[in-house]
Amino acid sequence: MIAENIASFKKELPPEVTLVAVSKFHPAESILEAYSAGQRVFGENRPQELSKKAPALPSDIEWHFLGHLQTNKLKMVLPYASLVESIDSLHLLEAVNQWGKDNSRVVNVLLELHVAAETTKQGFGEDEILDILFRADSFKYIRFCGLMGMATNTPEEETVDADFARLEDFFLYLRDLFPEYEDFKVLSMGMSSDWRIALAHGSTSVRIGTAIFGERSAECNNSSRSW
Numbered sequence: 001m002i003a004e005n006i007a008s009f010k011k012e013l014p015p016e017v018t019l020v021a022v023s024k025f026h027p028a029e030s031i032l033e034a035y036s037a038g039q040r041v042f043g044e045n046r047p048q049e050l051s052k053k054a055p056a057l058p059s060d061i062e063w064h065f066l067g068h069l070q071t072n073k074l075k076m077v078l079p080y081a082s083l084v085e086s087i088d089s090l091h092l093l094e095a096v097n098q099w100g101k102d103n104s105r106v107v108n109v110l111l112e113l114h115v116a117a118e119t120t121k122q123g124f125g126e127d128e129i130l131d132i133l134f135r136a137d138s139f140k141y142i143r144f145c146g147l148m149g150m151a152t153n154t155p156e157e158e159t160v161d162a163d164f165a166r167l168e169d170f171f172l173y174l175r176d177l178f179p180e181y182e183d184f185k186v187l188s189m190g191m192s193s194d195w196r197i198a199l200a201h202g203s204t205s206v207r208i209g210t211a212i213f214g215e216r217s218a219e220c221n222n223s224s225r226s227w
């Protein structure tokens, strides 16, 4: 089933859109099944889980980290993540920059914009992201690759549509404002329930868990990401 799901996404997504297979809470066998179907980009949201899975799985997998990240967990995540999609505070950004300095590595990141109605969701406001990008030069060990966002968790399509429109508008505004930031080209938005709406708003990267791997256990399927 996993291989069929991967194949059907590959068929439906425009070739320039990245499919991130969100494998959190799913075992290595499931990841290998997707891998055998040609999938190479996977998403995880818990540091410990990533640090266990990554060394045990094929080294050409590109791991994206998508979860709330505490600064004391950086060493479980940054050695493995090719992209940290969920930078949601200045404190975290500064700590990641320091880790890059200490380890002589430039870390690829997305800045998470908070657009959803739920206050439990993480992320920056537009003004905070502007402040950071105006002084991007002071983060020498960070490569700013774009924006990530999550829509409000609701069946009302208009709300989801408005959330993604806001992400799209701000992304295009930043691209215009900072044409010299050539790496700033990823707009990561869209999950199993709303990726079609996200694509209509210019998403360049969709993060799909359930629609590829099936349901996670109820306890873990907590959209507030409170762990």
Ligand SMILES: *Cc1c(COP(=O)(O)O)cnc(C)c1O
Pocket: 022, 024, 045, 066, 067, 150, 191, 192, 193, 207, 208, 209, 210, 211
């Ligand atoms: C779990 C998760 C996803 C995938 O969610 P599905 O609804 O299972 O597709 C995408 N993005 C983030 C940030 C997540 O935590």
